[in-house]
Amino acid sequence: TTNLLAKIDEFQAGVDASQKTLSGTVRFGLYDQSSVNPNAHIHTAIAKFDDLAPRVRLDISLNTLTALEAGVCNGTLDLAVMPIFQPSPMLAFHHLYTENMSLYCGKGHTLFGSDTDGLDPRQTLASYKYAGYFFNSPNMRASNGLNLERAANVKDEEALALLVQSGRYLGFLADHVAESMGGAECFWPLFQSEVSYPVKFAAIVRMSPEADRKTAAFLKCLSDTHK
Numbered sequence: 001t002t003n004l005l006a007k008i009d010e011f012q013a014g015v016d017a018s019q020k021t022l023s024g025t026v027r028f029g030l031y032d033q034s035s036v037n038p039n040a041h042i043h044t045a046i047a048k049f050d051d052l053a054p055r056v057r058l059d060i061s062l063n064t065l066t067a068l069e070a071g072v073c074n075g076t077l078d079l080a081v082m083p084i085f086q087p088s089p090m091l092a093f094h095h096l097y098t099e100n101m102s103l104y105c106g107k108g109h110t111l112f113g114s115d116t117d118g119l120d121p122r123q124t125l126a127s128y129k130y131a132g133y134f135f136n137s138p139n140m141r142a143s144n145g146l147n148l149e150r151a152a153n154v155k156d157e158e159a160l161a162l163l164v165q166s167g168r169y170l171g172f173l174a175d176h177v178a179e180s181m182g183g184a185e186c187f188w189p190l191f192q193s194e195v196s197y198p199v200k201f202a203a204i205v206r207m208s209p210e211a212d213r214k215t216a217a218f219l220k221c222l223s224d225t226h227k
């Protein structure tokens with residue numbers, strides 16, 4: 001079935017290539033919170049692509065890092081924007097933007113408002129509940145480095161922010177997410193110099209077969225708007 005679907009995609013790509021006007025569908029995968037990241041200009045890329053190819057339909061889906069990568073690899077997605085983590089040799093990566101992740105607690109938490117300078121993160125955080133992603137990701141790697149044991153599992157950042165906001169859980173959030181949800185009045189960063197980490201986001205496509213004309217055009221719009 002997978003081989004048959006791949007052949008259908010190749011046939012459709014051939015039909016598209018024979019036409020001067022771009023048409024068909026681009027199946028586009030996105031990672032969580034892309035629409036509110038100030039460094040992400042995906043909405044601008046979409047507008048630019050619509051001017052270029054108004055007859056092309058966009059099918060957009062939100063999913064986890066693992067699911068997005070698998071979707072592009074098996075051909076159910078034409079391209080995706082996601083964090084770069086353990087990149088597959090089957091994929092081509094086009095860097096777009098970066099976001100910074102920090103460990104936060106919410107208002108009402110014991111550590112809220114505390115000065116963590118000079119303290120040992122592992123010793124200080126060991127007794128507190130932690131919420132994190134259940135799938136392989138930079139989030140999981142960061143929490144493993146601190147020996148944090150997850151007391152709650154989440155699939156997306158909105159759920160994670162809600163748990164941190166409760167004042168009962170620690171969790172890694174993008175700084176722009178914490179800022180958009182009330183900033184220092186609601187979310188308190190911990191051990192920023194020790195445990196914060198950057199995440200690079202990229203547009204990914206399959207190495208083979210090559211992206212068809214409409215997918216390549218959308219990829220160029222994404223790259224151009226993030227230069």
